[in-house]
Amino acid sequence: MTTTELPRSTAGGTAAKIAELARRREVSRQGSMASVEKQHAKGKLTARERIEAFLDPGTFVEVDELARHGAGAYGDDARELYGDGVVTGYGLVSGRPVCVYAQDFTVFGGSVGERVGQKIVKVMQRAIDVGCPIVGINDSGGARIQEGVASLAAYAEIGYHIGLASGVVPQVSLILGPCAGGAVYGPAATDIVVMVEKTSHQFVTGPDVIRAVTGEQVTFEELGGPSTNAAAGNVHYVAADEKDAFDWVQTLLSYLPSNNLDEAPDFGAETELEIVxxxxxxxxxxxxxxxxxxxxxxxxxxxxxxxxxxxxxxxxxxxxxxxxxxxxxxxxxxxxxxxxxxxxxxxxxxxxxxxxxxxxxxxxxxxxxxxxxxxxxxxxxxxxxxxxxxxxxxxxxxxxxxxxxxxxxxxxxxxxxxxxxxxxxxxxxxxxxxxxxxxxxxxGGEAAVSVLFRRQLQEAAAAGNDEYVRDALIAAYRAEKCxxxxxxxxxxxxxxxxxxxxxxxxxxxxxxxxxxxxxxxxxxxxxxxx
CATH class of the missing domain: 3.90.226.10 (2-enoyl-CoA Hydratase; Chain A, domain 1)
Incomplete structure (x- = not known):
């Protein structure tokens, strides 16, 4: 949909104000229909669709739904959508609390600016305070160039809070789209990283820059595809699709405690131990x-x-x-x-x-x-x-x-x-x-015998029975020492x-x-x- 310019204030009675709230929520939740269609065409869900697929049905509570960037005009005010490129909040996974954020590629390409950083940091701090896992869904065009150093500050604040939460609550990063430059360092510092075949990439420096600096010709997939990252140890699991990624993380969380002071869920009871x-x-x-x-x-x-x-x-x-x-x-x-x-x-x-x-x-x-x-x-x-x-x-x-x-x-x-x-x-x-x-x-016996019995083996070789002597020495060594x-x-x-x-x-x-x-x-x- 094409949005109209959003008023900074409203007037009228209660009914009108409630209607205005509903309209703003609708704008926030729909985003740009053209961008949504592009997302679906790539085999990718939108931010809210991803959260709904991951959390228990009906449990998501959104935070800062009506947040907007504070960096001035971006040309056409009609593009100043609510949410500012990330959906944040909390909900339940298998009945247990989880804080979650999902970068919204349909709003400014999910780029990270000052307000995006503030939203993510707020939900991360909530997770630290209450002691529940943090799950970040990454799908972003990177730093918001229009906001300059404020964008860099946002990444740094997120990185600081990842360090603050490390070892306190489990942190999981899903890379479901592009993740480049400074954006890769945050997920890399979390406990678990998941990528999806075909639709996700992560690298520090893109193919164009590499080509310009080194002359190397490399594709996005070769440079930062899931298989490349998996072989490098950057990824804990490569999912077949987004549903597989969510299922795997749900299973992972069932093994983990909510925080470093709790115990992991107990799915059994002590029974008499016997060989079966x-x-x-x-x-x-x-x-x-x-x-x-x-x-x-x-x-x-x-x-x-x-x-x-x-x-x-x-x-x-x-x-x-x-x-x-x-x-x-x-x-x-x-x-x-x-x-x-x-x-x-x-x-x-x-x-x-x-x-x-x-x-x-x-x-x-x-x-x-x-x-x-x-x-x-x-x-x-x-x-x-x-x-x-x-x-x-x-x-x-x-x-x-x-x-x-x-x-x-x-x-x-x-x-x-x-x-x-x-x-x-x-x-x-x-x-x-x-x-x-x-x-x-x-x-092992072979190496030990070569060191310990070098003279005997040389004498046996001269006599023509070195293989028999070596085998006997190895057998004796293994029987005594191994x-x-x-x-x-x-x-x-x-x-x-x-x-x-x-x-x-x-x-x-x-x-x-x-x-x-x-x-x-x-x-x-x-x-x-x-």
């Missing part, structure tokens, strides 16, 4: 051959309620799995090596992915279950030049500073630095378990258990740890390596 038929399948998961691959998600599905695992950042550092699940109806964060990728070895990306997830769980009092099958850190010139020393240590540092209940299960390899970094007892993990298939050692029992004897492992007992033993440990108290010296905050 499904548990016995775990006894056959680990191959007899030490270098044969298997899928760690299979182990996870055996352990968690209904086999449901909400994986995050699946396309980034796939050698380490992270995500949320439930055990006895209670939320648990899971970190696990994935032998299907790089044999489960740790590298820079996996270390940073795991460290950030541990911090997220620790901030919101979510217990951590670690499943270990790690041959160590990935060797190579690229990793060393990329800062493996300072970036790789983030993972063990995160374990060392976390205070939530933590349980670690070593299912197969736990070699060298990988043993130390994946939730070992020495970082004060509460309960450490191992399967009989666990191999806890400085290094077992869980030396660690158990020293108390580094609390118990060696059959795989089929894992679900029960982890559940018992988490039951006992529910009243765990935070310990450690008083300090302002730790200083994680960057």
């Amino acid at each position: 038929a499904d548990d016995l399948g775990l006894n056959a998961v680990i191959p007899d051959e030490p270098n044969r691959l298997y899928d760690m998600t299979t182990v996870i599905q055996y352990l968690v309620d209904d086999g449901e695992f909400l994986e995050m950042q699946a396309a980034f550092a796939p050698n380490l799995l992270v995500g949320l699940a439930r055990l006895e109806g209670r939320t648990v964060g899971i970190i696990a090596n994935q032998p299907m990728h790089l044999s489960g070895a740790l590298d820079i990306d996996a270390s940073e992915k795991g460290a950030r997830f541990i911090q997220f769980c620790d901030a919101f009092n979510i217990p951590i279950l670690t499943l270990v099958d790690v041959p160590g850190y990935l060797p190579g010139l690229e990793q060393e030049r990329g800062g493996l020393i300072r970036r790789g240590v983030k993972l063990s540092f995160a374990y060392a500073t976390a205070t939530v209940p933590m349980v670690t299960v070593i299912v197969r390899k736990a070699y060298g630095g990988g043993y130390a970094s994946m939730g070992c007892k020495h970082y004060r993990v509460d309960t450490n378990l191992a399967w009989p298939t666990a191999e806890i050692a400085v290094m 077992t869980p029992y030396e660690a158990a004897e020293r108390g580094y492992i609390d118990a060696v258990i059959a795989p089929s007992e894992t679900r029960i033993e982890v559940a018992k440990a988490l039951r006992m740890l529910r009243t765990k108290r935070k310990t450690g010296p008083a300090r302002k905050h730790s200083n994680i390596p960057l």
Whole structure:
């Protein structure tokens, strides 16, 4: 629709004033019909349609619906629509309060100016005050150039409040349209970022600028599409469409507490723990051959309620799995090596992915279950030049500073630095378990024999029977050193258990740890390596 100039004041009786209020609300809620049609043509919903699709029906309460920019004329006053490019308010998701804002691309392209920033900050502060999650739906043309530095100030205010809310309430960002320049830094600082295939993009510098500065030819999709961002670790989930994005975030919120002082929803009750038929399948998961691959998600599905695992950042550092699940109806964060990728070895990306997830769980009092099958850190010139020393240590540092209940299960390899970094007892993990298939050692048998028995191997090679001697030495070393029992004897492992007992033993440990108290010296905050 084409709006008419909106009066600054009204006159007349009560009925006339109520009619004027209704008209202003109608203008606010409809926006420009031409812009709405363009939005729909791109397969995108409008801001209000998105909020209605995300929240429980009929629960949305809008805040600042009649706000307008205060920066003067934009040429034609008929374009001065109410709402000023963002819809803000609060409602319920599965009956629980959530604060939400959705940038409105039908009004000034959803660009961010002073009033937009004020609206978003107001609803963020409300979320901090009452202790409920913040969900931001981003679809914007970026900074409102007409408002100059006020637009930059708006972005900075939003960024400040994201920092203020961090670790206090969960923050989720949905990128459902373009997000460029300074607009990407806010979502990147929130806890969870979701994008949608085909319709969403995010990057710091656009293709035209890159072409002008570097000469590189790159498309929007190559530069900032969902697959690019997912592979870079910028996105936790890529949705097929907007409905899928909303469904995923609704599911995510069901795993999380409303704030850092509350507990996550409890969907179960304690029952008598006993081994069931499904548990016995775990006894056959680990191959007899030490270098044969298997899928760690299979182990996870055996352990968690209904086999449901909400994986995050699946396309980034796939050698380490992270995500949320439930055990006895209670939320648990899971970190696990994935032998299907790089044999489960740790590298820079996996270390940073795991460290950030541990911090997220620790901030919101979510217990951590670690499943270990790690041959160590990935060797190579690229990793060393990329800062493996300072970036790789983030993972063990995160374990060392976390205070939530933590349980670690070593299912197969736990070699060298990988043993130390994946939730070992020495970082004060509460309960450490191992399967009989666990191999806890400085290094694997092949590498150890090459170092320890170099002279014997040289003599055997001269005699022509080096292969037989090597195999015998490896078998002897693995039988003596690559077992869980030396660690158990020293108390580094609390118990060696059959795989089929894992679900029960982890559940018992988490039951006992529910009243765990935070310990450690008083300090302002730790200083994680960057």
